[in-house]
Amino acid sequence: MLHGVILIHLGYMRYCELRIVSVALLLMTFIWAGTRSLPARLQLFRRRLNCLTWPAIGITLILIVCWFARYAFPYRQPVIIDGAEQELGLLHVEKNGTAFHETRISVYRNGRYYIARNDRRLFRYSFIQTSQEGFLTAGPYKTGDHTRPT
Numbered sequence: 528m529l530h531g532v533i534l535i536h537l538g539y540m541r542y543c544e545l546r547i548v549s550v551a552l553l554l555m556t557f558i559w560a561g562t563r564s565l566p567a568r569l570q571l572f573r574r575r576l577n578c579l580t581w582p583a584i585g586i587t588l589i590l591i592v593c594w595f596a597r598y599a600f601p602y603r604q605p606v607i608i609d610g611a612e613q614e615l616g617l618l619h620v621e622k623n624g625t626a627f628h629e630t631r632i633s634v635y636r637n638g639r640y641y642i643a644r645n646d647r648r649l650f651r652y653s654f655i656q657t658s659q660e661g662f663l664t665a666g667p668y669k670t671g672d673h674t675r676p677t
Contacts, residue, residue: 559583625649
């Protein structure tokens, strides 16, 4: 079971890395196209600015580092590798404009339950999460008794 979780985790990490690289390449392409459309009279170090490629690479690297330092650090790992497997899991996500309201309920075989709530904003990678936990108590029914009292 743990081997499958690790493979899912590695696949998800590869997906996230490829998303970041594709956004960086797209950003560099837009900046490169923007510098190519500048007038020929603009010069940097006695060379026409619209003929240089390195400003697009440099500006892209600066923007990616600033984004990472501001929004992606500290990074929240969405997969727990060594945790116990939950018996029942519910996830409710409500989207309201650029806000996401997420509620996660996890129930484990030993009777423990966890409720986690957070409010996220699109393109913001820091958020506050509130958590509650407890033990399930025995209800009015015995184990295996599926009839209601009259």
